[in-house]
Amino acid sequence: MKNRWFAMGLLVYLLLSAASLHAAAPQLPRVVTVFASFSEKEGAIFVAEDQGMFRKHGLDVKHVYVSSGALAISALVSGDAQFYTGSPTGATLGAVAGGLDAVFVAGLINKLNGAFAVEPSIKTPADLKNKTLGVQSIGGGVWVLTMLALNHWGLDPKRDNIRFRVLGDFTVLSQALGSHVIDGTYLTYAFAAKMERQGFRILADLSKLPVPYQNTGVIARRSFINASPEVVERFLGALTEGVAFALDPANKAAVMKSLARGLRLPRTEDALEGYEGMLTLYQRRLTPTTEGIRNAIQVIGATNEKIRALKAEDLVDDRFVK
Numbered sequence: 001m002k003n004r005w006f007a008m009g010l011l012v013y014l015l016l017s018a019a020s021l022h023a024a025a026p027q028l029p030r031v032v033t034v035f036a037s038f039s040e041k042e043g044a045i046f047v048a049e050d051q052g053m054f055r056k057h058g059l060d061v062k063h064v065y066v067s068s069g070a071l072a073i074s075a076l077v078s079g080d081a082q083f084y085t086g087s088p089t090g091a092t093l094g095a096v097a098g099g100l101d102a103v104f105v106a107g108l109i110n111k112l113n114g115a116f117a118v119e120p121s122i123k124t125p126a127d128l129k130n131k132t133l134g135v136q137s138i139g140g141g142v143w144v145l146t147m148l149a150l151n152h153w154g155l156d157p158k159r160d161n162i163r164f165r166v167l168g169d170f171t172v173l174s175q176a177l178g179s180h181v182i183d184g185t186y187l188t189y190a191f192a193a194k195m196e197r198q199g200f201r202i203l204a205d206l207s208k209l210p211v212p213y214q215n216t217g218v219i220a221r222r223s224f225i226n227a228s229p230e231v232v233e234r235f236l237g238a239l240t241e242g243v244a245f246a247l248d249p250a251n252k253a254a255v256m257k258s259l260a261r262g263l264r265l266p267r268t269e270d271a272l273e274g275y276e277g278m279l280t281l282y283q284r285r286l287t288p289t290t291e292g293i294r295n296a297i298q299v300i301g302a303t304n305e306k307i308r309a310l311k312a313e314d315l316v317d318d319r320f321v322k
């Protein structure tokens with residue numbers, strides 16, 4: 001009987017001790033990162049979340065989707081988010097031109113990506129003249145990528161009567177193309193593959209165009225970087241591991257599962273095109289590309305003097321990735 005009471009007492013003591021230790025354990029720093037591009041470009045973060053890499057580096061990270069780059073920038077301004085995985089869009093560059101101390105601390109994807117899907121009758125870039133193209137917003141990421149492609153092809157929207165129709169995200173853009181509301185649009189690989197299966201033409205894989213561009217990067221405020229450099233280092237450390245994990249062919253099943261979850265795809269196999277796109281886009285070194293940011297400034301700054309005056313070098317802080 002004494003042994004029984006002793007055992008019960010020991011169990012209670014151990015349980016209370018564990019609870020006390022748990023209560024006393026310091027909480028991990030909470031970090032919020034926002035993204036406005038619902039595509040495979042975010043795959044490394046989905047992987048890092050699912051594989052516990054952020055917690056391994058001592059961070060409690062919440063990755064939140066917002067509907068536009070402007071909202072993502074607003075979250076940085078208000079302090080509701082510490083990081084924004086985005087690109088040098090009109091919203092980003094406009095905010096910096098207006099005084100926001102935002103910089104790229106890492107570059108996840110440093111080139112164009114995605115595909116330009118068009119009506120079957122459009123066989124060459126020149127056939128885009130007098131056509132209507134869908135975009136998510138004027139000055140947004142889809143518009144910037146579209147403009148960079150048009151510039152590369154020697155096309156000018158005003159001169160060549162190329163009209164833009166503002167619609168919505170990739171789901172809306174692909175539906176608009178499918179119902180012939182627009183003649184073409186930029187799409188991520190997963191959506192472009194779906195349109196190709198429906199008989200539409202892939203005019204170009206933009207990743208094969210020799211156009212430098214800071215695609216998805218990690219953006220943060222200098223004030224936050226200077227106040228919490230250890231958080232930036234931990235975040236990028238976890239993200240680097242996420243990229244390495246995603247690029248390892250042995251992890252294909254796990255990466256596709258994370259991508260399907262993150263993109264809310266109904267089946268894991270629906271993430272195949274996105275997964276294959278990740279393999280061609282990601283690089284192991286996360287150094288931002290100054291030349292790519294400069295290209296974006298030139299495109300967006302064509303109609304905005306303040307943006308045109310920005311210097312790409314001032315928008316990069318690569319000390320952590322180095």
